[in-house]
Amino acid sequence: MKNNDWKDRLGMVYSTNPVFNFEPEADDVETLPKNQQKLRVNIEKNGRGGKTVTLVKGFVGQEDDLKSLGKLLKTKCGVGGSVKDGEILIQGDFKEKIVALLKAEGYSNTK
Numbered sequence: 001m002k003n004n005d006w007k008d009r010l011g012m013v014y015s016t017n018p019v020f021n022f023e024p025e026a027d028d029v030e031t032l033p034k035n036q037q038k039l040r041v042n043i044e045k046n047g048r049g050g051k052t053v054t055l056v057k058g059f060v061g062q063e064d065d066l067k068s069l070g071k072l073l074k075t076k077c078g079v080g081g082s083v084k085d086g087e088i089l090i091q092g093d094f095k096e097k098i099v100a101l102l103k104a105e106g107y108s109n110t111k
Contacts, residue, residue: 032061035109037058040110053089056087056102072105074090077092
């Protein structure tokens, strides 16, 4: 029996076609190799209550790989942060340290 969860159909427009069968799109993006990732590290302060965060953007791949990279960066910097919307947020100003850590991990195309 097929799983017929309504959450899979969010954003789907209603169809009156009696033979219509909804097929969810597979959005499995294959993770690029480390040397082909174009990661950008930025410092951001706006909209965060005056707190400084370091953002890592540009990761192409699966969410689990992004979360593991975020966990690595948070533990190496010894601070908190989060991974959401395809970005890694690290609390504090750690731009130079994160760029050095990413290059040491093999992400050679990092700025």
